[in-house]
Amino acid sequence: MPPTSQSIEVKDELTAEIEKQLAIFDEVLQSDIKKFNEQFNALNLEYLVIEKEKK
Amino acid sequence: MNKLYYILFAFVVLAFAKAESQQLPEPPEEQKFYESQEFRLLGPFRGGRSAAVTGVPGKPNLFYFGSTGGGVWKTVDGGRTWSNISDKFFGGSIGAVTVAPSDHNVIYVGGGEKTVRGNVSSGYGIWKTEDAGKTWTEAGLPKSRHVPRIVIDPNDHNTVYAAVLGNIYKPTTDRGIYKSTDGGKTWSKKLFTNDLAGAVDLIIDPSNPRVLYANTWRLQRTPYSLSSGGDGSAIWKSTDYGETWKEISKNEGFAKGTLGIMGITVSPVDSDRLYAIVENKDQGGLYRSDDAGLTWKKTNSDRSLRQRAWYYTRIYADTKDVDKVYVVNVNYHKSTDGGKNFSSARAPHGDHHDLWIAPPEDSDRMIMGDDGGAQITYDGGETWSTYHNQPTAQYYRVTTDNSFPYRIYVAQQDNGTIRIPHRTTGRSITDNDWEGTAGGESAHIAVDPKDNDIVYGGSYGGYLTRYNHKTKSQRAINVWPDNPMGHGAEGMKYRFQWNFPILFSQHEPNKLYAFSNNVHVTTNEGQSWETISPDLTRNDPTKLVSSGGPITQDNTSVExxxxxxxxxxxxxxxxxxxxxxxxxxxxxxxxxxxNWSNITPKGLPEWAQMNSIEPSRYDAATCYVAATRYKLGDFTPYLYRTTDYGKSWKKITDGIPSEHFSRVIREDDQVQGMLYAGTETGLYISTDDGKSWKSFQMNLPIVPVTDLAVKDNNLIIATQGRSLWIHDDLGLVREAFSSTLSRKQDENKLFKPKTSYRMAGNGRAGSLTAGANHPAGVQVHFYIPTLKEKDSVSLSFYDSKNELIKTYATYDKKNKLKVKEGANSFNWNTVYDGAEKLPGMILWWANMSGPKAVPGSYKVELSVNGKKESQPITIISAPNSEASDADMLAQFNYVNEVNATVDKAHKSIKNIRAFNKKLSAFEALYGDREEQGVKDMIAMSKDMKKKFSEVEKALYQTKNRSGQDPLNFPIRLTNKLAHLNSLAQIGDFAPYITKYRS
Incomplete structure (x- = not known):
């Protein structure tokens, strides 16, 4: 049987809400992570280091 | 010396003569191509007759029963479920199952029931296990035919005695009491009365194994009579381990005159106390002896204990109370005052034939064998286990209708008629799937060709009904409603047999035929009948007489x-x-x-019973007949074919063993000259119009095949003792036999899958309580002649645009293809890939699987080490589907859209979790650095984690740890969305019940 009208409506609503969240995630990917990586490189931080022993 | 040789020779013959009657021929070579498609047990699980039951001392949940057609069954859970333990070794009608008292691993089974009714079947000698039923070996007496009792010395499981009734259709010296002292390797006859009287009862005194009692019974069946009683019927006693026997039924106080069937029992509490139930005209009843058979006293003559004596007549002393005794009949009867007075009760089915009572410390524990199977009680008969868990029904004839899924119609011996769909949308085929229909237990059934809900069914006594399934209304429309019960066939206006045929014309849908010794026809649903033939039988008055024998008459119309x-x-x-x-x-x-002409085959011996007749659908002058003379003691198969309207006939039985007597022959509905034959012992197939026959047994148990129907690529098998079976894909068998294939039989081969319906249904086999359903999806069969460990085998499925849907391969852990050498099958569920679910995710009633393929054309490709071949697949919507193809496509797209979003969201969560891990690692590494730049970065990291967390928590309920946690921590977005898939796919998929419990 085909999907009912309401199941399509609810799907569209939920999909929109998910997309909203994914947009936030995308935004973090696009800006925050980008900035973070740039600063990481600017500060010449090392990606691989020997972990300090825990006291 | 000569005499000694003679005796040794006799022993050897008895011990090693092959039970030839049960040997199946080797299957044809072509079976290697098609054996991946086995017969499917449809059920129903409403049991058929059992006359041999036993429990095991000290094992309260362990019982065995022998079915009268379907081998030996075992329960280890007190009768909640039963498993067959004789398949692959032997089968057929069982007369005795006895566990050795000194070693419960040792069980002897005697073939051939004691219940010699109209549809009685013979057995295949004695079989023995030494591992409680895991494996079996032949243990002699292959010509015994009917073994109603076996007893074993309580101290020595190699000393065993058998009551042999023998061939019930003709005189034989094979009858009597036999003894073996080497565990069934050799047997010698110790008691013989005459060639018409065999042994029907046999007991050993549990307190003293030197003492045995046996009953001999003069019993003969012909096609037109049953005779119980007369010279040779007697009770015997041995006091020397069965070596010599003395008659004790002429002793003081016992019934005088002609004796019939008798049952005997000795009290385990008191060796002197015997009870006997006696068939005798004027002095029949229950007799008691208090001096081990020296003198007798009649204590009861109630007819309900001994009515229809030949069918019942068994008696059982209680293991604890010397005055307690049971007699089985239509009801079972219990006395607690030494056999004077009886109270009556019924196990769940009634018509009781055998009873076993546990040892004295547990004597309320019993198992009953009756016309419905076996049932167990732990409270002396207050409550019993069910017989609706035994797929041992006996069916007479099978027919089908034209509904979708089409239904199968059968009449069950001593039960009723049913109609059952050949497949359903459920997990298995259960009691809820079938329903009663027209007619009674011995019916031929005919479905109105214009309306699947109008059904006609016969039964004994000329009973004939029309049943309307829509309104549940029923009407009796007997051709000649003069009830014949108790009368012989002489002087009847019309003789309606127990199994009189009825059928609809295939050309005139209003024309219903019914058959006595004449042909009758109605065109107004039974409102009026016209007789359109003379008597088409031999009408021999010497064979139209009352049946029963010298003591009791028994006229039910079966004779x-x-x-x-x-x-x-x-x-x-x-x-x-x-x-x-x-x-x-x-x-x-x-x-x-x-006009009528007699076209009887000239070579066919006289008095053969024409059991089924099959005019060809390809050539009007061709017809096939299955005849049998088994009720004359002639077990030869008689199959005949004419191609000239019966002017000449050819016997066509080559390849069928000499004693597998023929019951039915049917023609394939696609290929001319392809035939199926059902016999007493096996199923056969011919691809050369009957010139030669090959075994078509595969996983079918050894059981009488009473009828066959070919319908829509299926072969339906009605059995007498193992319910209904079906072969779901005759196309595969036809292709396996095709000449093109046999030329290149050592190559890999992918067979063209049969057209699939898009419908639900779970194909799980092996249930102990329900029939196996046809699986949903596409059944792919392929043949791999040789397979090495490192070989790569895959099956890939493509849509009509040749886009890959899915691959299953031997080397793919997630989508594993299991392959073995020879014939293989794979059930493609037609489900596309869906959305990703992350490890440990707890979701409430969410479905992330992909949609099912919509009706259309597809392709399957077999690849073996890179060598490929393909076959087309056709999926069509079920004819009863309410959804159009466009509806299904809408659903398909909807499910894909939902999955795409859910998949994207879940993959994002996966990324979030990976980022979080790295950010946490960063914080751990650089958290104590003083530089402002690094401090800023730590702040950025914390901020990102916060944002991530908000997103993740919006998408998914991260607090959920166990299945019902979602009731405490509300479900989030992807769960809600994926739930829409659960809803959308209801109708094609069963709901996800495990997630739906609350």
Missing amino acids: YYCTIFAAAESPINAGELWIGSDDGLIHLSKDGGK
């Missing part, structure tokens, strides 16, 4: 003789009627009954 027993109308020409009688004649009318 009514000189009747029409098989009939059919040509599928090609209207009004061409082929009529077979049970007394050896075949008649043909080419003009709807105006």
Whole structure:
């Protein structure tokens, strides 16, 4: 049987809400992570280091 | 010296003569191609007759029963479920199952029931296990035919005694009491009365194994009579381990005159206390002896304990109370005052034949064998286990309707008629799937060709009903409603046999035929009948007499003789009627009954019963007949074919063993000359119009095949003791036998899958309580002649645009293809890939699987080490589907859209979790650095984690740890969205019940 009208409506609503969240995630990917990586490189931080022993 | 040789020779013959009657021929070579498609047990699980039951001392949940057609069954859970333990070794009708008292691993089974009713079947000698039923070996007496009792010395499981009733259809010296002292390797006959009286009862005194009691019984069956009693019927006693026997039924106080069947029992509490139930005209009843058989006293003559004596007549002393004794009959009867007075009760089915009572410390624990199977009680009969868990029904004839899924109609011996769908949308085929229909236990059934809900069914006594399934209304429309009960067939206006045929014309949908010794027809639903033939039988007055023998008469119409027993109308020409009688004649009318000619095969011995008749659907002059003379003691198969309207006939039985007597022959509905034959012992197939036959047994148990129907690429098998079986893909078998294939039989081969319906259904086999359903999806069969460990085998499925849907491969852990050398099958569920679910995710009633393929054309490709071949797949919507193809496509797209979003969201969560891990690692590494730049970065990291967390928590309820946590921590977005898939796919998929519990 085909999907009912309401199941399509609810799907569209939920999909929109998910997309909203994914947009936030995308935004973090696009800006925050980008900035973070740039600063990481600017500060010449090392990606691989020997972990300090825990006291 | 000569005498010694003679005796040794006799021993050897008895011990090692092969139970030839049960040996199946080797299957044809072609089976290697098609054996991946096994027969499917449809059920129903409503048991058939058992006359042999036993429990095991000290094992309260362990019981065994022998079915009268379907081998030996075992329960280890007190009768909640039963498993067959004799398949692959032997089968057929069972008369005795006895566990050795000194070693419970040792069990002896005697073939051939004691219940010698109209549909009685013979057995295949004695079989023995030494591992409680895991494996079996032949243990002698291959010609015993009927072994109603086996007893074993309580101290030595190699000393064993058998009561042999023998061939019930003709005189033989094979009858009597036999003894073996080497565990069944050799047997010697210790008691013989005459060649018409065999042994029917045998007991050993548990307190003193030197003492045995045996009953001999003069019993003969013919096609037109049963005779119980007369010279040779007696009770015997041995006091020397069965070596010599003395009659004790002439002792003081015992019934005088002609004796019939008798049952005997000795009290385990008191060796002197015997009870006997006696068939005798004027002095029948219950007799008691208090001096081990020296003198007798009649204590009860109630007819309800001994009515229809030949069918019942068994008696059991209680293991604890010397005055307590049970007698089985239609009801079972219990006395607690030494056999004077009885109270009556019924196990769940009634018509009781055997009873076993546990040792004294547990004597309320019993197992009963009756016409419905076996049932167990732990409270002395207050409550019993069910018999609706035994797929041992006995069916007479099978027919089908034209609904979707089409239904199968059968009449069950001592139960009723049913109709059952050949497949459903459920997980298995259960009691809820079938329903009662027209007629009674011995019916031929005919479905109105214009309306699947109008059904006609016969039964004994000429009973004939029309049943309307829509309104549940029923009407009796007997052709001649003069009830014959208790009368012989002499002087009847019309003789309606126990199994009188009825059928609808294939050309005139209003025309319903019914058959006595004449042909009757109605065109107004039974409102009025017209007789359109003369008597088409031999009408021999010497065979139209009352049945029962010298003591008790028993006329139910099962012995009514000189009747029409098989009939059919040509599928090609209207009004061409082929009529077979049970007394050896075949008649043909080419003009709807105006003129009749006798076309009986000349070579066929006299008095053969025409059991089924099959005019060809390809050639009007061709017809096939399955005849049998087993009720004359002749177990030869008789299959005949004419190609000239019966002017000449050819016997076509090559390849069928000499004693697998024929019951039915049917023609394939696609290939001319392809035939199926059902016999007493096996199923056969011919691809050369009957010139030669090959075994078509595969996983079918050894059980009488009573009828066959070919329908829509299926072969339906009605059995007498193992319910209904079906072969789901005759196309595969046809292709396996095709000449092109046999030329290149050592190559890999992918067979063209049969057309699939898009419908639900779970194909799980092996349930102990329900029939196996046809699986949903596409059944792919392929053949791999040789397979090495490192070989790569895959099956890939493509849509009509040749886009890959899915691959299953031997090397793919997630989508594993299991392959073995030879014939393989794979059930493609037609489900596309869906959305990703992350490890440990707890979701409430969410479905992330992909949609099912919509109706259309697809392709399957087999690849073996890179060598490929493919076959087309056709999926069509079920004819009863309410959804259009466009609806299904909408659903398909909807499910894909939902999955795409859910998948994206879940993959994002996966990324979030990976980022979080790295950010946490960063914080751990650089958290104590003083530089402002690094401090800023730590702040950025914390901020990102916060944002991530908010997103993740919006998408997914991260607090959920166990299945019902979602009731405490509300479900989030992807769960809600994926739930829409659960809803959307209801109708094609079963709901996800595990997630739906609350």
